[in-house]
Amino acid sequence: MIYENQKQRDLGATLKSLLKERSLSMRKLSSLTGIDTATISRIISGKQNAKLDHLQLFAVHLGISTEQLFQIAGFDIGTRQVDQHSDFHASVDSINEVLLSYNLFDAQFTTELVRKELIKYEQYALTEEGRRTILEDFRTKVESVNSTGPFIDRLKQMYVLFCESELTSERQAIIGSALLYFILSTDIIPDYVFPIGYLDDAIAVQIVLNRLELMDDKEQSPENNV
Structure with a gap:
């Protein structure tokens, strides 16, 4: 007691x-x-x-x-x-509410803007310079934000996958885009804006996870197993 x-x-x-x-x-x-x-x-x-x-x-x-x-x-x-997976989704689901309360919705942040940034990074992730940036700077960036939690854990998992030589170029580009978004801090929401800095990084991670899930579903569909 x-x-x-x-x-x-x-x-x-x-x-x-x-x-x-x-x-x-x-x-x-x-x-x-x-x-x-x-x-x-x-x-x-x-x-x-x-x-x-x-x-x-x-x-x-x-x-x-x-x-x-x-x-x-x-x-x-x-x-x-x-359950970190459900906790991650709970955090993402609350983002719009937080943005609205801080008058940042639409004006400074939309999922579409993050999606466009990710597309830009996909090609860069396949270049020698982009790959070197990820391999050399990812761990340093994680340490610098001094953060743990679902979206950081997901990024760490993505980093391990990115380093695998057997990864297809398409998957490498998609995963690399989220890692570069996090590393290069081209944030739709500045990291210093409390309490929503890094939430656009979480959105970026979620977009990439959704794309990978769609790829998995497509590869496992009966049409592709004929």
Whole structure:
């Protein structure tokens, strides 16, 4: 019980600090997350335990990894793993809402703009210079953002795939485009814009994953197995 109370206080102090750093009120966080202001107040004051969905929403809108917030709240993420795939989609699904709340939707960001940037990078990924940029700079960029989480993990997986010699040129170009988008920081949303910097990188990753899934489905269709 003492341990649980301490974790509640730790979580409350962390949320309070993050709100102060981001110049956000509990009412604004309520508007962003859809969580009642009174509930947020009780969680911060330690009078109510936060649920997993509360923590996931706080993480998205306060710019902290879900894993870190879960640990602070006392969840044993070593034995109670969160589905990173669903967490990734939850983050992406909330992007439009966040953009709208910060008046950045359409004016500075659309999925189509990211898609066009990816197309530009596809050909570059197949050049010697583009490949060298990915191989030499990817790990440095990951370290520089000091970030973990679903979309970073996906990028790491893509990097491993990109390095495989058996990868077709088409797949290499598609995967390489997401890696170059991340490395070269040609961001539709500047990385310093809190809390949505890097969310366009997440959109880029999702676009590439969707394209790869379509390719897999096409290759596995009965027409191609005749």
